[in-house]
Amino acid sequence: MIYRPFGKTDITLSQLGFGCMRFPLTERFEPTKIDEQRATNMLHYAIEHGVNYFDTAYPYHRETSEHFVGKALRDGYRKRIFLATKAPMWLVKCKDDMQKYFDEQCKRLQTDVIDMYLLHALGKNSWKTVKECDVFSFLNTMLKAGRIRYAGFSFHDELPLFKEIVDAYPWTLCLIHLNYVDDDYQAGLEGLEYAYNKGLAIVIMEPLRGGKLANNIPKQILTIIEQTGRTQTPAEFALRWVFNRPEVSCVLSGMSSLEQVKENIPFASEEHINTITPQEIELYKQARTFYRARTKVNCTQCGYCLPCPQKIAIPFILELYNDAHMYEAFGESQWMYKVFVKPENRADQCTECRECEEKCPQKIPIAECMKQAHVALKTEDV
Numbered sequence: 001m002i003y004r005p006f007g008k009t010d011i012t013l014s015q016l017g018f019g020c021m022r023f024p025l026t027e028r029f030e031p032t033k034i035d036e037q038r039a040t041n042m043l044h045y046a047i048e049h050g051v052n053y054f055d056t057a058y059p060y061h062r063e064t065s066e067h068f069v070g071k072a073l074r075d076g077y078r079k080r081i082f083l084a085t086k087a088p089m090w091l092v093k094c095k096d097d098m099q100k101y102f103d104e105q106c107k108r109l110q111t112d113v114i115d116m117y118l119l120h121a122l123g124k125n126s127w128k129t130v131k132e133c134d135v136f137s138f139l140n141t142m143l144k145a146g147r148i149r150y151a152g153f154s155f156h157d158e159l160p161l162f163k164e165i166v167d168a169y170p171w172t173l174c175l176i177h178l179n180y181v182d183d184d185y186q187a188g189l190e191g192l193e194y195a196y197n198k199g200l201a202i203v204i205m206e207p208l209r210g211g212k213l214a215n216n217i218p219k220q221i222l223t224i225i226e227q228t229g230r231t232q233t234p235a236e237f238a239l240r241w242v243f244n245r246p247e248v249s250c251v252l253s254g255m256s257s258l259e260q261v262k263e264n265i266p267f268a269s270e271e272h273i274n275t276i277t278p279q280e281i282e283l284y285k286q287a288r289t290f291y292r293a294r295t296k297v298n299c300t301q302c303g304y305c306l307p308c309p310q311k312i313a314i315p316f317i318l319e320l321y322n323d324a325h326m327y328e329a330f331g332e333s334q335w336m337y338k339v340f341v342k343p344e345n346r347a348d349q350c351t352e353c354r355e356c357e358e359k360c361p362q363k364i365p366i367a368e369c370m371k372q373a374h375v376a377l378k379t380e381d382v
């Protein structure tokens with residue numbers, strides 16, 4: 001495993017970190033049903049092979065990820081790693097709430113100290129909460145008491161707000177969305193450089209666009225990857241682009257099988273900083289152009305939108321809608337919509353309450369997309 005400096009601190013992080021948001025399930029579409037045996041094996045394997053950064057959050061797996069991670073890290077594993085979790089800022093209404101959620105999270109995680117505590121998914125509204133609820137003084141107190149070792153934030157909004165937040169507090173780290181397709185999206189590369197120059201450690205989320213850059217790859221992209229002349233999987237092609245950046249401390253992947261853990265660890269055991277050639281940069285550009293032209297909705301299947309009060313299978317429907325365009329395969333997506341999505345879970349059940357839109361980190365106009373998706377995916381007998 002290659003380790004990288006963690007900002008201005010004296011610790012180093014494995015360049016591959018483990019995102020605890022996409023564990024294998026015993027029941028499809030039921031995020032609370034973590035396959036604990038398989039997921040525990042994955043976490044232990046990763047620790048035994050040098051991964052030392054684990055990232056969870058209050059809402060992951062509909063509030064069961066922290067519980068599970070706490071259990072899986074018993075028997076001495078906790079001490080061997082840096083544990084990151086995030087404060088659910090959308091639930092915080094006053095300063096005391098910060099303490100309440102922090103204590104609850106420590107209990108779930110079976111620990112007294114959170115190594116990296118991040119304010120989750122900062123954007124315009126939650127940034128207001130941070131200021132109104134005096135969250136900085138909470139962070140200061142907890143840092144001083146040693147209950148939090150490093151303070152940070154994860155971000156899902158526009159670049160100017162990102163810069164404002166970076167400058168507003170002596171953060172140790174930030175967590176940003178970055179991959180070779182979304183290089184100027186949200187904080188983007190400009191935000192990466194900005195935060196790095198201000199001395200923050202930068203951790204990356206969604207390097208594989210939630211798996212979209214690793215699985216089911218269109219043949220046009222496979223041809224581009226072949227032209228690099230390297231023997232590499234699509235996942236490696238995508239991870240290489242983020243690992244290439246010297247500003248990055250750690251790249252989180254939300255691995256969902258032991259095979260993925262076993263594929264990503266050897267790749268993270270190679271040196272990748274500044275190894276991409278100018279010819280490859282051109283190939284990434286071509287791949288980016290292709291994906292952008294074919295992506296209808298920027299959904300990464302994170303599932304933050306769920307549960308929908310109408311029980312609509314939002315991420316799956318958006319995946320079918322996207323796939324129909326990506327692979328020019330409407331027939332297949334329509335068939336899957338008919339067979340796998342029950343009538344009561346289909347897009348036409350949307351009442352436009354927009355609860356999901358408030359929670360979506362990608363700010364997708366989900367209600368509008370549901371209308372369009374239903375029109376595109378329905379067949380005469382649906």
Ligand SMILES: NC(=O)c1ccc[n+]([C@@H]2O[C@H](COP(=O)([O-])OP(=O)(O)OC[C@H]3O[C@@H](n4cnc5c(N)ncnc54)[C@H](OP(=O)(O)O)[C@@H]3O)[C@@H](O)[C@H]2O)c1
Pocket residue numbers: 018019020021022055056086120121154155156175204205206207208209210211212214215235252253254255256259260261263264300302361
């Ligand atoms: N703070 C926030 O607002 C926020 C938001 C999003 C994420 N995060 C954090 O960042 C972490 C990383 O983001 P992410 O989970 O979206 O990461 P990602 O690496 O972009 O996507 C993970 C998915 O990629 C696929 N994958 C991983 N390795 C693979 C391999 N070797 N071969 C084939 N497929 C592979 C799997 O998809 P399949 O399951 O389809 O196989 C996996 O579920 C999250 O887990 C979470 O901890 C935070």
